[in-house]
Amino acid sequence: MSDSPDAKRPLVIRLMMIDDEGKPKIGIGFDKLGVRPRNPNEPTKAHDVAAVGPDDWVGLSWIDRWLARIGSWFMLTRPPVYEGLSCSKATRDEYLRRRGRPLEKKQRIWELDNRHLPNGLGIVPDPLPNDPDHLLLVPTCSMTLKAFQELLHSTQPMWRMVE
Helix, strand or coil: CCCCCHHHCCEEEEEEEECCCCCECECCCCCCECCCCCCCCCCCCCCCCCCCCCCCEECCCHHHHHHHHHCCHHHHCCCCCCCCEEEECCCHHHHHHHHCCCCCCCEEEEEEEHHHCCCCEEEEECCCCCCCCEEEEEECCCEEHHHHHHHHHCCHHHCEECC
């Protein structure tokens, strides 16, 4: 999954809140270290994964897993749908310029060296063309939402605040 040229840049960045110990804040939210599950009661609300509960599966969408299993030609005609934590290969200054507004009080820019990810995590370019610098930190195999969140949380000490 990390074979694309975009994924080879060793540092990726992400905007996240800072916790009381000076580390990225673990939780569910666009600015926390964790993915946002889908809320079936609010279908238009932003989410990072289609999973709803901790025992639901994440990874490639069920249709992509099924098509890959049967070796469908359809997999060659459209990009797979990835689920994961949003990151960027942009520099801090590029990211802030594109964001167009200052960081909130407890928000910081963090960087992660993607060459040292734990087993089960990978970096892929976002297949949607709206931002060429957008990357996703994804599960490299299907796993439960709970396992994926725990794997993401295990990266907390690997993130470094960018000054």
